[in-house]
Amino acid sequence: MPELKHAFADNLRVRRAKKHWSQQQLAEASGVGVDAIGKYERCDCSPTLESIVKLSTALDCTPNDLCTFPEFK
Structure with a gap:
């Protein structure tokens, strides 16, 4: 399982x-x-x-959306 910061980076990008x-x-x-x-x-x-929270608000998503591992989407 990838690290959370890698999942966050991918989701943010x-x-x-x-x-x-x-x-x-x-x-x-x-x-x-x-x-x-x-x-x-x-x-x-x-x-x-x-x-x-600031990034998710700007991106019209939830904080959870940015922190979810790809295999759980």
Whole structure:
């Protein structure tokens, strides 16, 4: 089973791509820094719960949608 931060990175990237947003556009919509979004997508660090909520709100999904392992979707 992949690590949660890898699942989060994949889910974040896919949801952002579905909106046709750049990392900068997601940063502006969510209030999460563009550098942080890049780090999350590269699995350089894990997001805080506050960042997960902000990102999910901007992406019109639930925090759970961003944290779900692919085999459980």
